[in-house]
Amino acid sequence: MLEWCRKLRVAAQRETPDDTVARKHLTAIYSRLVIDGGALRDQPPDGPKKITVEKLKPEFRKELDRRIFASANLIKLNREQAIEKTMQRFQGWVTSIPPDGVSEIDRREVKAGVQKSVKDMDFISRRVAIDQGHKLASNVKYLLAVQSGAIALRWHSNWRRPGYKYRQDHKERDEKIYLLRDSWALEQGLIKPVYGFYDEITAAGEEVYCSCDALPIYAPQKLPDEFLTEKGKREFNRA
Known part of the structure; x- marks a missing residue:
């Protein structure tokens, strides 16, 4: 059973998503708003100018780094929880196997449960990326507004x-x-x-x-x- 658990943990770690998607999503938002000037397009005509964006780039970069760090921590925590949940489910199933073994239906149910855990983790990771992306955009626009009067x-x-x-x-x-x-x-x-x-x-x-x-x-x-x-x-x- 220990060998089965080890193999399952390795497989779960391999299949569950890391923070790569969130990092790319946040960097794309930063590029659109700051590098390409998208933050100015969202402002009224009497709002900030390009020079203000240039002046605030160091602050915007810090905000991007904060959001990437927060996303990585959240995704890591959710990833660890998902893996532990999968391991607990598998161990519970193994210890309940009757002496005459398990049916093919039981095996399919366990496999489906493991796959669902991985799929749920992928969904959660994408939601984290979207949420942190909106926080990044909101804070960039807020800083730009305040510094522009x-x-x-x-x-x-x-x-x-x-x-x-x-x-x-x-x-x-x-x-x-x-x-x-x-x-x-x-x-x-x-x-x-x-x-x-x-x-x-x-x-x-x-x-x-x-x-x-x-x-x-x-x-x-x-x-x-x-x-x-x-x-x-x-x-x-x-x-």
Whole structure:
């Protein structure tokens, strides 16, 4: 039995995926947003320029490295758990074999169980890659927005997307605008919070499998009237 277990463990380690897929996925997102300038295409006309992206490249690279590290750790943990689960299932089956042996049906069931464990692990690894990829994209866009003078972020929830398991509180945030603390417009007394500040809620993409977005606003003129102070209304002829 020990030899069987050893061979099964080697086979499981060989077949279960590593972090290669996640690494390639994250690097592709980084290249699209930072190297190819995709992060700028997602910004409004009054948003950041190419020079800002160039200046922030070291920070973006650190974020990519963090996401790759987090993905590798999650995939390694899930991989180890999947292998142990497969071994436990096999050992339980071996110890329950009757004296007269096992049928072909029993063998097929065990084989199918092992294959399912590997398939489940592949699915989980891909989900980790997608989740970490969205976190990377969200953080790149957030850093770019803050460093380019954004004053607020508009929450966008994908709750309308078929099959998306949205969080109720994220759906309730949909299209709400949250101010960025310490922005120039806030310091000049032109705007005021209506739904609070962005740092008071979980950020877009922060929670597991969250695919919400936070869209930057750079000019007080783009905010609804209720966000403008009396000074702001006079400044922008909204009084």
